[in-house]
Amino acid sequence: MPARLALVCVTLLTASQWTAPATAAETVVLTTTEWPPYSGATIAGQGAMSVILKEAFSRVGITLEVQVLPWRRAIEQARKGTDAIGYFPGYHCDHLPGFAASEPLGIGPLGFAENLENPITWSSVGELGEQGLRIGTVRGYANTEEFDQKVGQGWIRAVPAQTDTANLAALARGRVDAAVVDSRxxxxxLQTDPDLMPYRDTIRFDERPLDIKTLHACFLAGADGDATRRQLDAGLAEISADALLDDYLKAME
Known part of the structure; x- marks a missing residue:
């Protein structure tokens, strides 16, 4: 972990304006997945979204425990409602029925990674299918409603991968023409993964985004989940999630 990033995260979590109450009234468990820089088991603060959530919950006297699991398992664990009461981050909370979204935790620019040796040109989602482009996706991830609908119809040739890293590696090796990914x-x-670092000068984010997504925590519907979601929203109203996200991302530079 870069020393600067570690220092910033420690500062964010320990400075007086970010400090949780000495004794929290309760502990909430949310699941997440490996999706750095937003979330992860080994990155600073368990990721930017974890830092934001922990700070927001601390403002209402709640301690957050984060469990990092494979994406589909993270959602299923939250659905059971036995250990965890929700999951994050989601562009929406419709991966499974029965969840409701918190207020936004930040935004995520979603678009295409492209290879500079073979860049794509498009002005509408439909053109991706018209050109017969092979578009890399990640299994279980939501993209945009239009894009996912056209994939489901077979109009867009989607090539699914298990992870963002595998998706981008397929792009680097010419197995897909573009890869759906969050720009961050x-x-x-590209900065941290040894398998992708050699492609830092050949892979870029296409200038036309698919969408600017808001990121949310997703809570199981019902008395406990609804109450916890309202508590989080109250905590989010007391902090600047955007400022925390910006500080976290700047520390990676």
């Missing part, structure tokens, strides 16, 4: 995830992986 792309930047992080």
């Amino acid at each position: 995830v792309l930047r992080y992986l």
Whole structure:
């Protein structure tokens, strides 16, 4: 972990304006997945979204425990409602029925990574299918409603991968023509993943985004989940999630 990033995260979590109450009234468990820089088991503060959530919950006297699991398992664990009461981060909370979204935790620019040796040109999602482009995706991840609908119809040739790293590696090796990815995830992986670092000068984020997504925590519907979601929203109203996200991302530079 870069020393500067570690220092910033420690500062964010320990400075007086960010300090949780000495004794929290309760502990909430949320699941997440490996999706750096937003979340992860070994990155500073368990990721930017974890830092934001922990700070927001601390403002209402709650301690957050984060469990990092494979994405589909993270959602399923939250659905059971036995250990965890929700999951994050989601562009929406419709991966499974029965969840409701918190107020936004930040934004995520979603678009295409492309290879500079073979860049893509498009002006509408439909053109991706018209050109017969092979588009890399990640299994279980939501993209945009239009894009996912056209994939489901077979109009867009989607090539699914298990992870963002595998998706980007397929792009680097010419197995797909573009790869759907969050721009911050792309930047992080090109800076830190040994398998992708050699492609830092050949892979870039296409200038036309698919969408600017808001990121949310997703809570299981019901008395406990609804109450906890309202508590989080109250905590989010007391902090600047955007400032925390910006500080975290700047520390990676």
